[in-house]
Structures are given as structure tokens and as C-alpha cells.
Amino acid sequence: MYRIECDTHTHTLYSRHAYSTIEENIRAARENGIKLLASTDHFSDMLFGDYNNVKNYQYFFCSNNWPRQWNDVTLLRGCEADIVDMDGNFFGHDISIDKSVVGDPYDPARRLDEMVFEKLDFIIASVHAKRHTEGKSIAENTRMYIKALEHPKVFFIGHIGRAGVPFDMDEVLRRAKELHKPIEINEHSFSWEGHHQMVCRDVAIRCAELGVSICVNTDAHMALEIGRTDRAQNMLKEIDFPQELIINRTKESFLEGLSACGIQINV
Ligand SMILES: [Zn+2]
Ligand SMILES: [Zn+2]
Numbered sequence: 001m002y003r004i005e006c007d008t009h010t011h012t013l014y015s016r017h018a019y020s021t022i023e024e025n026i027r028a029a030r031e032n033g034i035k036l037l038a039s040t041d042h043f044s045d046m047l048f049g050d051y052n053n054v055k056n057y058q059y060f061f062c063s064n065n066w067p068r069q070w071n072d073v074t075l076l077r078g079c080e081a082d083i084v085d086m087d088g089n090f091f092g093h094d095i096s097i098d099k100s101v102v103g104d105p106y107d108p109a110r111r112l113d114e115m116v117f118e119k120l121d122f123i124i125a126s127v128h129a130k131r132h133t134e135g136k137s138i139a140e141n142t143r144m145y146i147k148a149l150e151h152p153k154v155f156f157i158g159h160i161g162r163a164g165v166p167f168d169m170d171e172v173l174r175r176a177k178e179l180h181k182p183i184e185i186n187e188h189s190f191s192w193e194g195h196h197q198m199v200c201r202d203v204a205i206r207c208a209e210l211g212v213s214i215c216v217n218t219d220a221h222m223a224l225e226i227g228r229t230d231r232a233q234n235m236l237k238e239i240d241f242p243q244e245l246i247i248n249r250t251k252e253s254f255l256e257g258l259s260a261c262g263i264q265i266n267v
Pocket of ligand 1: 011015017042221
């Protein structure tokens with residue numbers, strides 16, 4: 001099997017349909033040989049009824065208090081932000097915040113997405129609700145993904161193989177390569193037989209041909225899933241995917257990858 005020492009797409013209880021704490025995820029990471037864990041909860045209107053209430057996002061605002069090393073696991077602070085329009089904007093871009101969580105005024109008002117993103121190490125950009133892509137062309141969808149990927153804090157698109165939005169694979173992969181950003185291969189996408197798995201496989205084959213890095217993640221919504229990417233690895237083995245193109249093979253290679261695309265963090 002492959003050497004994969006980082007799990008950089010994982011969820012905690014904060015995501016509301018996930019079931020473990022960060023500490024439980026850290027413990028599972030250590031047990032499964034993971035040396036670097038990124039906790040990347042949803043930043044999306046799927047979480048809260050009053051999703052424009054700034055108080056709901058304190059979890060992200062204070063994440064800079066998390067320890068960098070926890071039980072010998074390096075911990076990164078991220079989020080999985082929803083792409084909400086065809087310009088590749090993210091959830092929160094149109095939510096204006098005029099006071100802090102304790103009611104102190106902001107003058108001028110601030111943008112929710114910027115308030116959250118400035119506290120985090122990197123962002124995963126994902127499509128969950130697809131309404132804005134209905135009736136749109138492959139060219140428009142491709143542009144949406146590329147725009148999202150060009151955000152300086154976005155490191156990769158989340159589960160592009162199973163989002164169900166058709167796109168021009170070569171265009172997205174080539175732009176990712178130019179930006180020194182990887183393509184995610186997401187273990188959760190192998191929970192469904194058929195189409196999604198084939199898209200993931202096609203994406204991986206094309207990444208190998210074009211020399212584009214991939215990032216193999218669990219998208220764990222429970223601690224017991226952390227670090228387990230057996231189905232994704234089986235697919236990669238079948239197509240003889242080269243180990244050296246797996247950006248999260250070691251902690252060092254992942255951190256170098258972040259820095260190569262301009263995302264600087266101190267760990
Ligand atoms: Zn989720
Ligand atoms: Zn996720």
C-alpha cells in the first residue's frame with residue numbers, strides 16, 4: 001500500500017452530521033500512523049438555521065488557540081467552505097457582520113468569509129448544494145472551480161469526483177498544476193458504487209499522465225475513519241499511480257506543498 005502520513009480533510013461534531021471531537025480524531029490519527037491532521041469542518045449554510053449570526057462561527061474564530069502539536073500529531077486548522085455561485089465565491093461572502101460576538105461594533109462592517117478564513121491555515125473548496133449550477137455549461141462549471149481554486153487560501157477542491165457537477169477535467173488539472181495545488185482523492189467517494197468511483201479513477205489517471213499531485217483524504221465524519229483510505233488506495237494501486245505524486249505522503253511533503261502554492265504556516 002501507499003505511504004500516506006497526513007489526513008487533511010476531516011470533520012468534528014461542529015459539522016452537525018459528524019460525530020467526534022478533535023481529541024478523538026487526534027487519538028485515532030495517532031493510532032493509525034497519521035502524523036499530520038487537518039481539521040476542516042463545514043463552513044456552509046447547511047449548519048445553522050440562522051446562518052448569518054456571527055455567534056455561530058466562534059469555533060473558527062478561536063481555532064488559532066489550538067495546539068500545533070497534540071499527542072505527537074501536528075494539527076492544522078482548516079475548513080471546507082461551500083462554493084455558492086458561478087464566480088467561485090464562498091459561503092459568507094455576502095454576509096456582512098457589523099458587530100463582534102460580544103456586540104462591539106465593526107465600522108466598517110466585515111465579511112463573514114474573510115473573518116473566518118483569516119484565522120485558518122487553508123481552505124478546501126467544495127460544492128454541496130448544486131442549485132447554482134443548474135442549467136450551466138461545462139465551461140461555466142469549469143470556470144467556477146478554477147475561480148475557487150485561485151483563492152489564495154484554497155489548497156484543493158473537495159471531492160471533485162463525486163460533486164456531480166460536470167467539468168473539463170484537463171482544464172482544472174492543468175490550472176491546479178500551474179498553481180502548485182493538488183487534486184483531492186476522497187475516500188468517502190468510494191462509498192457509492194458506479195459513476196463517482198469511475199470519475200475519481202479517471203481523475204487519478206489523468207493526474208498521473210499530466211504530473212499533477214493528488215491529496216488522498218478520508219473526509220472522516222467519525223474518529224474511526226481517520227487515516228483509513230483503503231478503497232482510494234486500492235484504486236490507485238490498480239492504475240499504478242506513482243507514490244511521489246501523493247502530496248500528503250509525509251508531513252514534510254504536505255507542508256512543502258502548502259508553501260509551494262504560497263500558503264505559509266508556522267508549525
Ligand atoms: Zn460533511
Ligand atoms: Zn468533508
